[in-house]
Amino acid sequence: MFGVPLPAILGQLMLGLVNGSFYALLSLGLAVIFGLLGVVNFAHGAFYMLGAFAAYIGLQFLGVNYWCALLLAPLAVGLLGVAIERLFLRHLYQLDPLYGLLLTFAIALIAEGIMRGLFGASGKSYPVPDILRGGFNLGFMVLPIYRAWVVLASLTVCGLTWFLIERTRLGAMLRAATENARLVQAFGVNVPLLVMSTYGAGVALAALAGVLAAPVIQVSPLMGSSLVIVVFAVVVIGGMGSIIGAIVSGLVLGLIEGLTKVIYPEASNIVVFVIMAVVLIWRPAGLFGRE
Amino acid sequence: MRAHTRVYMVLSILALAAPFLGLYPVFLMKLLCFAMFACAFNLLLGYTQMLSFGHAAYFGSSAYVTGWLVTTQGWGTIEGIVAGVAVAMVLGLVIGAIAVRRQGIYFAMITLALSQLVFFVCLQAKFTGGENGLQGIPRGSIFGMMALGSDRTMYYFVLAAFVAVFVLIRRIVHSPFGQVLNAIRANEPRAISLGYKVDRYKLVAFVLSASLAGLAGSLKALVLGFVTLSDVSQGTSGEVILMTLLGGSGTFLGPVVGANLVVTLQEYLSDLVGAWVSVIIGGIFVVCVMTFRRGFVGEIQRRFASRTAEFAKRS
Numbered sequence: 001m002f003g004v005p006l007p008a009i010l011g012q013l014m015l016g017l018v019n020g021s022f023y024a025l026l027s028l029g030l031a032v033i034f035g036l037l038g039v040v041n042f043a044h045g046a047f048y049m050l051g052a053f054a055a056y057i058g059l060q061f062l063g064v065n066y067w068c069a070l071l072l073a074p075l076a077v078g079l080l081g082v083a084i085e086r087l088f089l090r091h092l093y094q095l096d097p098l099y100g101l102l103l104t105f106a107i108a109l110i111a112e113g114i115m116r117g118l119f120g121a122s123g124k125s126y127p128v129p130d131i132l133r134g135g136f137n138l139g140f141m142v143l144p145i146y147r148a149w150v151v152l153a154s155l156t157v158c159g160l161t162w163f164l165i166e167r168t169r170l171g172a173m174l175r176a177a178t179e180n181a182r183l184v185q186a187f188g189v190n191v192p193l194l195v196m197s198t199y200g201a202g203v204a205l206a207a208l209a210g211v212l213a214a215p216v217i218q219v220s221p222l223m224g225s226s227l228v229i230v231v232f233a234v235v236v237i238g239g240m241g242s243i244i245g246a247i248v249s250g251l252v253l254g255l256i257e258g259l260t261k262v263i264y265p266e267a268s269n270i271v272v273f274v275i276m277a278v279v280l281i282w283r284p285a286g287l288f289g290r291e
Numbered sequence: 292m293r294a295h296t297r298v299y300m301v302l303s304i305l306a307l308a309a310p311f312l313g314l315y316p317v318f319l320m321k322l323l324c325f326a327m328f329a330c331a332f333n334l335l336l337g338y339t340q341m342l343s344f345g346h347a348a349y350f351g352s353s354a355y356v357t358g359w360l361v362t363t364q365g366w367g368t369i370e371g372i373v374a375g376v377a378v379a380m381v382l383g384l385v386i387g388a389i390a391v392r393r394q395g396i397y398f399a400m401i402t403l404a405l406s407q408l409v410f411f412v413c414l415q416a417k418f419t420g421g422e423n424g425l426q427g428i429p430r431g432s433i434f435g436m437m438a439l440g441s442d443r444t445m446y447y448f449v450l451a452a453f454v455a456v457f458v459l460i461r462r463i464v465h466s467p468f469g470q471v472l473n474a475i476r477a478n479e480p481r482a483i484s485l486g487y488k489v490d491r492y493k494l495v496a497f498v499l500s501a502s503l504a505g506l507a508g509s510l511k512a513l514v515l516g517f518v519t520l521s522d523v524s525q526g527t528s529g530e531v532i533l534m535t536l537l538g539g540s541g542t543f544l545g546p547v548v549g550a551n552l553v554v555t556l557q558e559y560l561s562d563l564v565g566a567w568v569s570v571i572i573g574g575i576f577v578v579c580v581m582t583f584r585r586g587f588v589g590e591i592q593r594r595f596a597s598r599t600a601e602f603a604k605r606s
Binding site (some may be wrong): 114225274 | 393397536569576584
């Protein structure tokens with residue numbers, strides 16, 4: 001195909017799928033937060049970065065291994081998110097949503113600045129845990145185990161989140177609060193608590209993506225800043241606020257990006273944005289969005 | 292009104308005398324360029340309530356085009372600036388046409404994403420010099436008649452351009468067109484129901500803002516003699532938002548004040564604290580968003596207005 005050997009294509013597709021699962025995790029959190037809070041969380045990339053750094057710091061200085069980091073890093077970063085919601089975001093809900101975007105942008109600046117001040121701008125490497133090293137030989141290509149694990153883990157988490165929101169009582173409350181928060185509060189649901197935990201959970205998802213990403217990419221203070229823009233584009237393509245849309249378009253766009261790397265590498269950075277432009281012209285509400 | 296005139300008079304005298312006051316002219320010109328950029332941005336945010344999160348795309352691409360034409364293609368300064376602004380205008384037209392299809396938060400995200408596209412194109416294109424950027428851009432002369440090499444001449448050239456843009460923006464805002472923009476800002480569905488083609492008005496405002504941002508970028512390239520990737524990056528897009536918000540969006544002088552504050556702060560802080568400067572800028576941003584969303588000039592005007600209202604009530 002296109003004069004490129006098949007294993008190379010499959011390898012890039014696999015990489016694309018890995019990136020796609022990060023996009024899916026991040027845009028899922030972004031969509032959930034936007035749905036309930038009406039805030040476009042610009043700091044999402046920064047929380048992803050903080051998740052990766054939490055894992056790195058845990059391993060380097062506290063002796064926390066990968067598996068514990070997978071649990072502890074999202075928890076720590078999620079709590080940070082809860083604090084930010086309580087201290088800052090909460091006061092902006094009555095205002096134009098643009099202020100939420102600006103505030104989270106500022107928080108991202110601060111977080112990246114602090115990490116750069118402490119750890120420098122260069123990338124740090126995080127070792128792949130022993131059990132997940134090496135690869136399966138599938139005959140036509142070698143499938144690195146860690147990458148397969150990343151895809152599997154994020155798909156599972158995405159599936160669980162979808163189930164939680166669409167099929168449980170808690171999810172029903174969440175969706176109801178998205179439609180009409182005041183009415184839900186009148187029924188005795190503690191909506192501010194719900195909002196706070198939703199923000200924390202969305203942020204924790206970003207941090208989880210960060211931990212999963214730490215062994216495959218360099219951990220650096222700026223790793224989230226360009227990613228968050230791609231994720232914005234993914235969310236615009238999928239349709240803001242649509243859970244399934246966020247997951248599916250995240251994965252598909254990751255794959256398309258991977259494929260572009262084989263066919264026309266120069267365009268791989270911009271293909272998502274081009275697709276976004278085309279989708280907007282054709283369907284302004286996004287592929288899965290309602291309007 | 293009289294207070295306004297007095298403020299403008301003092302500012303004009305200050306601006307005209309600035310090079311003789313012992314201030315570094317290149318720094319003053321940088322201030323003027325960013326003030327122009329913020330004023331252009333304010334035309335969208337302040338008067339149409341459209342938050343473009345990608346204004347660096349127009350600022351930077353115009354800077355690149357002017358820099359490239361003047362340095363390697365032997366173009367004259369004015370022709371180079373015109374070409375740069377034309378590119379920013381076309382870019383504004385294309386991106387604006389896509390972005391105005393959505394409002395509010397979506398508009399912000401779309402402009403951001405498309406400006407990131409421009410960033411990557413600048414990163415990979417040959418003529419921008421990639422990671423190195425363009426260096427040694429000559430200032431040239433105005434149609435071969437007046438050389439701009441000396442800092443003082445260049446300063447008055449940039450000042451003249453800035454005043455022209457400032458007056459133009461005032462003119463636009465106070466024109467019937469500006470009034471329609473104001474109506475769209477206040478109540479878009481109502482403006483639509485009154486029969487205005489809202490999208491078209493927004494697009495024109497967007498293109499105007501992008502072109503003027505481009506002019507600011509071209510001038511900055513000539514003033515400093517270099518263009519780098521940071522001129523098209525999201526960091527610059529964020530900075531111009533902060534400048535406008537901090538000074539006061541929707542006021543004429545606000546962006547000028549904000550740009551001066553931010554650029555001065557960066558200049559002094561980067562020597563003092565290095566990488567921590569973005570933490571401080573971010574902190575100011577947070578304080579601004581949380582406590583004084585009208586910005587400095589906006590707050591002053593409000594105090595003034597409420598005081599005069601009180602006086603009127605008493606008499």
